[in-house]
Amino acid sequence: MVNLKTFLYGVSRHRLKFANRILVITNSALWSQSVLPKSIYMHVCAFNTAVPARSKDVLEQHKQLAMAGKPVVEDSGEVNGSQSIISLINCADFAAIKHRNQRRKDKDETPYINHPVGVARILAVEGGITDPVVLQAALLHDTVEDTETSFEEIEKEFGKEVRDIVAEVTDDKSLPKMERKHLQIKHAPYKSRKAKLVKLADKLYNLRDLEKETPQGWTETRVQEYFQWASQVVRGLRGTNENIEKELDKIFKARNVLEET
Numbered sequence: 001m002v003n004l005k006t007f008l009y010g011v012s013r014h015r016l017k018f019a020n021r022i023l024v025i026t027n028s029a030l031w032s033q034s035v036l037p038k039s040i041y042m043h044v045c046a047f048n049t050a051v052p053a054r055s056k057d058v059l060e061q062h063k064q065l066a067m068a069g070k071p072v073v074e075d076s077g078e079v080n081g082s083q084s085i086i087s088l089i090n091c092a093d094f095a096a097i098k099h100r101n102q103r104r105k106d107k108d109e110t111p112y113i114n115h116p117v118g119v120a121r122i123l124a125v126e127g128g129i130t131d132p133v134v135l136q137a138a139l140l141h142d143t144v145e146d147t148e149t150s151f152e153e154i155e156k157e158f159g160k161e162v163r164d165i166v167a168e169v170t171d172d173k174s175l176p177k178m179e180r181k182h183l184q185i186k187h188a189p190y191k192s193r194k195a196k197l198v199k200l201a202d203k204l205y206n207l208r209d210l211e212k213e214t215p216q217g218w219t220e221t222r223v224q225e226y227f228q229w230a231s232q233v234v235r236g237l238r239g240t241n242e243n244i245e246k247e248l249d250k251i252f253k254a255r256n257v258l259e260e261t
Helices: 004-010 016-033 038-045 053-067 076-098 114-126 132-140 151-158 160-168 177-190 193-212 220-235 242-254
Strands: none
Touching: 076 114, 076 132, 076 151, 114 132, 114 193, 114 242, 132 151, 132 160, 132 193, 151 160, 160 193, 177 220, 193 220, 193 242, 220 242
Protein backbone atom coordinates (compact mmCIF):
# COMPACT_ATOMS: atom_id res chain seq x y z
CA MET A 1 0.00 0.00 0.00
CA VAL A 2 1.40 3.38 -0.99
CA ASN A 3 1.91 5.79 1.89
CA LEU A 4 0.12 9.08 1.16
CA LYS A 5 2.58 11.05 3.27
CA THR A 6 5.35 10.02 0.88
CA PHE A 7 3.37 11.48 -2.01
CA LEU A 8 2.75 14.70 -0.13
CA TYR A 9 6.40 15.01 0.76
CA GLY A 10 7.18 14.63 -2.92
CA VAL A 11 4.97 17.66 -3.59
CA SER A 12 7.76 19.75 -2.10
CA ARG A 13 9.12 23.27 -2.51
CA HIS A 14 7.11 24.84 -5.33
CA ARG A 15 4.39 22.20 -4.93
CA LEU A 16 4.02 21.84 -1.15
CA LYS A 17 1.98 25.06 -0.85
CA PHE A 18 -1.03 23.50 -2.50
CA ALA A 19 -0.72 19.95 -1.16
CA ASN A 20 -3.36 20.55 1.48
CA ARG A 21 -5.73 21.90 -1.19
CA ILE A 22 -5.26 18.70 -3.17
CA LEU A 23 -6.25 16.74 -0.08
CA VAL A 24 -9.43 18.78 0.19
CA ILE A 25 -10.21 17.85 -3.41
CA THR A 26 -9.46 14.16 -2.93
CA ASN A 27 -11.36 13.99 0.33
CA SER A 28 -14.45 15.62 -1.16
CA ALA A 29 -14.36 13.23 -4.09
CA LEU A 30 -13.37 10.03 -2.38
CA TRP A 31 -14.63 9.77 1.20
CA SER A 32 -17.75 8.17 -0.29
CA GLN A 33 -15.65 5.02 -0.82
CA SER A 34 -16.30 4.52 2.92
CA VAL A 35 -13.09 2.68 3.84
CA LEU A 36 -9.41 3.57 3.77
CA PRO A 37 -6.30 1.57 4.69
CA LYS A 38 -4.54 2.55 7.90
CA SER A 39 -1.57 4.26 6.21
CA ILE A 40 -3.80 6.41 3.98
CA TYR A 41 -6.41 7.13 6.65
CA MET A 42 -4.03 8.28 9.38
CA HIS A 43 -2.09 10.64 7.16
CA VAL A 44 -5.20 12.16 5.58
CA CYS A 45 -6.72 12.73 9.03
CA ALA A 46 -3.59 14.65 10.04
CA PHE A 47 -4.58 17.42 7.64
CA ASN A 48 -7.92 17.93 9.42
CA THR A 49 -9.90 18.10 6.19
CA ALA A 50 -13.69 17.92 6.04
CA VAL A 51 -15.47 14.57 5.90
CA PRO A 52 -19.05 14.27 4.62
CA ALA A 53 -21.45 13.28 7.38
CA ARG A 54 -22.52 10.05 5.71
CA SER A 55 -18.96 8.64 6.05
CA LYS A 56 -18.04 9.89 9.53
CA ASP A 57 -19.32 6.87 11.47
CA VAL A 58 -17.46 4.40 9.29
CA LEU A 59 -14.28 6.47 9.32
CA GLU A 60 -14.44 6.87 13.10
CA GLN A 61 -14.61 3.09 13.42
CA HIS A 62 -11.56 2.76 11.18
CA LYS A 63 -9.74 5.40 13.21
CA GLN A 64 -10.34 3.48 16.42
CA LEU A 65 -9.17 0.25 14.80
CA ALA A 66 -6.04 1.93 13.46
CA MET A 67 -5.22 3.52 16.81
CA ALA A 68 -5.65 0.14 18.49
CA GLY A 69 -3.29 -1.44 16.00
CA LYS A 70 -5.99 -3.61 14.55
CA PRO A 71 -6.37 -4.17 10.79
CA VAL A 72 -8.92 -2.23 8.79
CA VAL A 73 -10.95 -4.55 6.57
CA GLU A 74 -10.11 -4.06 2.93
CA ASP A 75 -12.56 -4.38 0.06
CA SER A 76 -12.87 -3.24 -3.55
CA GLY A 77 -13.99 0.23 -2.43
CA GLU A 78 -10.75 0.69 -0.50
CA VAL A 79 -8.65 -0.34 -3.48
CA ASN A 80 -10.52 1.93 -5.88
CA GLY A 81 -10.44 4.85 -3.45
CA SER A 82 -6.71 4.50 -2.80
CA GLN A 83 -5.96 4.26 -6.50
CA SER A 84 -8.02 7.38 -7.18
CA ILE A 85 -6.20 9.32 -4.48
CA ILE A 86 -2.85 8.28 -5.89
CA SER A 87 -3.96 9.19 -9.43
CA LEU A 88 -5.03 12.66 -8.32
CA ILE A 89 -1.80 13.27 -6.41
CA ASN A 90 0.25 12.09 -9.39
CA CYS A 91 -1.80 14.33 -11.65
CA ALA A 92 -1.28 17.37 -9.39
CA ASP A 93 2.44 16.62 -9.28
CA PHE A 94 2.57 16.36 -13.08
CA ALA A 95 0.76 19.70 -13.50
CA ALA A 96 2.98 21.40 -10.91
CA ILE A 97 6.12 20.32 -12.74
CA LYS A 98 4.72 21.48 -16.09
CA HIS A 99 3.68 24.90 -14.72
CA ARG A 100 6.67 25.34 -12.39
CA ASN A 101 8.11 28.39 -14.17
CA GLN A 102 4.81 30.17 -14.77
CA ARG A 103 3.14 32.88 -12.72
CA ARG A 104 -0.32 34.44 -12.69
CA LYS A 105 -0.65 38.10 -13.69
CA ASP A 106 -1.72 39.38 -10.28
CA LYS A 107 0.50 41.85 -8.44
CA ASP A 108 2.00 39.10 -6.28
CA GLU A 109 2.75 36.94 -9.33
CA THR A 110 1.39 33.87 -7.57
CA PRO A 111 2.39 30.43 -8.92
CA TYR A 112 0.32 29.45 -11.94
CA ILE A 113 -0.36 26.02 -10.46
CA ASN A 114 -2.76 27.72 -8.03
CA HIS A 115 -5.14 28.13 -10.95
CA PRO A 116 -5.67 24.49 -12.06
CA VAL A 117 -5.72 23.37 -8.43
CA GLY A 118 -8.33 26.03 -7.73
CA VAL A 119 -10.41 24.93 -10.72
CA ALA A 120 -10.37 21.33 -9.47
CA ARG A 121 -11.34 22.50 -6.00
CA ILE A 122 -14.33 24.45 -7.35
CA LEU A 123 -15.54 21.30 -9.09
CA ALA A 124 -15.13 19.08 -6.03
CA VAL A 125 -16.15 21.41 -3.22
CA GLU A 126 -18.66 23.76 -4.84
CA GLY A 127 -19.85 21.66 -7.75
CA GLY A 128 -20.03 18.37 -5.85
CA ILE A 129 -18.11 16.56 -8.59
CA THR A 130 -16.65 13.24 -7.46
CA ASP A 131 -15.50 11.87 -10.82
CA PRO A 132 -11.68 11.55 -10.63
CA VAL A 133 -11.45 11.81 -14.42
CA VAL A 134 -13.05 15.28 -14.39
CA LEU A 135 -10.83 16.38 -11.51
CA GLN A 136 -7.71 15.14 -13.29
CA ALA A 137 -8.74 16.98 -16.47
CA ALA A 138 -9.22 20.14 -14.41
CA LEU A 139 -5.70 19.85 -13.00
CA LEU A 140 -4.31 19.33 -16.50
CA HIS A 141 -6.54 21.67 -18.49
CA ASP A 142 -3.84 24.26 -19.30
CA THR A 143 -0.84 21.96 -19.71
CA VAL A 144 -1.06 21.47 -23.48
CA GLU A 145 -2.16 25.03 -24.19
CA ASP A 146 0.43 26.76 -22.02
CA THR A 147 3.36 24.35 -21.58
CA GLU A 148 5.45 21.93 -23.59
CA THR A 149 3.02 19.06 -23.08
CA SER A 150 1.42 16.90 -25.76
CA PHE A 151 -1.95 15.18 -25.81
CA GLU A 152 -0.09 11.92 -26.34
CA GLU A 153 1.83 12.47 -23.11
CA ILE A 154 -1.38 13.06 -21.17
CA GLU A 155 -2.98 9.93 -22.63
CA LYS A 156 0.06 7.86 -21.75
CA GLU A 157 0.10 9.10 -18.16
CA PHE A 158 -3.62 9.46 -17.39
CA GLY A 159 -5.63 7.68 -20.07
CA LYS A 160 -7.65 8.51 -23.16
CA GLU A 161 -10.71 9.88 -21.38
CA VAL A 162 -8.67 12.50 -19.52
CA ARG A 163 -6.82 13.33 -22.73
CA ASP A 164 -10.11 13.82 -24.62
CA ILE A 165 -11.49 16.22 -22.00
CA VAL A 166 -8.27 18.24 -21.97
CA ALA A 167 -8.39 18.37 -25.77
CA GLU A 168 -11.94 19.73 -25.68
CA VAL A 169 -10.97 22.64 -23.43
CA THR A 170 -7.67 23.47 -25.14
CA ASP A 171 -7.49 26.43 -27.54
CA ASP A 172 -5.52 26.22 -30.78
CA LYS A 173 -2.72 28.71 -30.14
CA SER A 174 -1.92 28.82 -33.86
CA LEU A 175 -5.10 30.86 -34.38
CA PRO A 176 -5.41 34.62 -33.72
CA LYS A 177 -6.57 35.46 -30.19
CA MET A 178 -9.92 36.94 -31.25
CA GLU A 179 -10.72 33.90 -33.37
CA ARG A 180 -9.94 31.63 -30.42
CA LYS A 181 -12.29 33.62 -28.22
CA HIS A 182 -15.03 33.46 -30.85
CA LEU A 183 -14.61 29.69 -31.20
CA GLN A 184 -15.00 29.24 -27.46
CA ILE A 185 -18.42 30.88 -27.70
CA LYS A 186 -19.37 28.96 -30.82
CA HIS A 187 -18.28 25.53 -29.60
CA ALA A 188 -19.40 25.76 -25.96
CA PRO A 189 -22.88 24.21 -26.47
CA TYR A 190 -21.40 21.16 -28.21
CA LYS A 191 -18.81 20.17 -25.62
CA SER A 192 -19.23 16.98 -23.60
CA ARG A 193 -20.69 17.38 -20.14
CA LYS A 194 -17.34 16.67 -18.51
CA ALA A 195 -15.60 19.31 -20.62
CA LYS A 196 -18.38 21.78 -19.81
CA LEU A 197 -17.78 21.20 -16.11
CA VAL A 198 -14.10 22.05 -16.45
CA LYS A 199 -14.86 25.14 -18.51
CA LEU A 200 -17.47 26.41 -16.03
CA ALA A 201 -15.08 26.04 -13.11
CA ASP A 202 -12.27 27.61 -15.13
CA LYS A 203 -14.40 30.66 -15.92
CA LEU A 204 -15.54 30.99 -12.31
CA TYR A 205 -11.97 30.91 -11.03
CA ASN A 206 -10.78 33.51 -13.53
CA LEU A 207 -13.70 35.85 -12.91
CA ARG A 208 -13.17 35.68 -9.17
CA ASP A 209 -9.54 36.59 -9.73
CA LEU A 210 -10.59 39.59 -11.81
CA GLU A 211 -12.96 40.68 -9.06
CA LYS A 212 -10.07 40.79 -6.63
CA GLU A 213 -7.69 42.87 -8.75
CA THR A 214 -6.86 43.97 -12.27
CA PRO A 215 -4.06 41.87 -13.83
CA GLN A 216 -0.79 43.50 -14.72
CA GLY A 217 -1.05 45.26 -18.08
CA TRP A 218 -4.86 45.17 -18.17
CA THR A 219 -7.19 48.17 -18.26
CA GLU A 220 -10.60 48.30 -16.58
CA THR A 221 -12.14 48.27 -20.06
CA ARG A 222 -10.38 45.03 -20.89
CA VAL A 223 -11.56 43.52 -17.61
CA GLN A 224 -15.18 44.40 -18.35
CA GLU A 225 -14.86 43.01 -21.88
CA TYR A 226 -13.59 39.75 -20.40
CA PHE A 227 -16.64 39.53 -18.14
CA GLN A 228 -18.92 40.12 -21.12
CA TRP A 229 -17.12 37.54 -23.26
CA ALA A 230 -17.12 35.00 -20.43
CA SER A 231 -20.89 35.39 -20.05
CA GLN A 232 -21.32 34.47 -23.71
CA VAL A 233 -19.21 31.34 -23.28
CA VAL A 234 -21.12 30.37 -20.12
CA ARG A 235 -24.43 30.75 -21.98
CA GLY A 236 -23.45 27.73 -24.09
CA LEU A 237 -22.49 25.73 -21.00
CA ARG A 238 -25.79 26.18 -19.15
CA GLY A 239 -27.62 23.23 -17.66
CA THR A 240 -24.43 21.47 -16.56
CA ASN A 241 -23.95 22.29 -12.87
CA GLU A 242 -26.50 24.40 -11.01
CA ASN A 243 -24.24 25.35 -8.11
CA ILE A 244 -21.36 26.63 -10.22
CA GLU A 245 -23.73 28.43 -12.57
CA LYS A 246 -25.38 30.20 -9.62
CA GLU A 247 -21.97 31.44 -8.48
CA LEU A 248 -21.27 32.72 -11.98
CA ASP A 249 -24.63 34.46 -12.07
CA LYS A 250 -23.80 36.31 -8.84
CA ILE A 251 -20.67 37.68 -10.47
CA PHE A 252 -22.40 38.65 -13.71
CA LYS A 253 -25.15 40.41 -11.76
CA ALA A 254 -22.64 42.32 -9.65
CA ARG A 255 -20.82 43.46 -12.80
CA ASN A 256 -24.09 44.31 -14.55
CA VAL A 257 -23.29 41.83 -17.31
CA LEU A 258 -26.19 40.43 -19.28
CA GLU A 259 -25.91 37.36 -21.48
CA GLU A 260 -26.67 38.23 -25.07
CA THR A 261 -29.52 36.31 -26.66
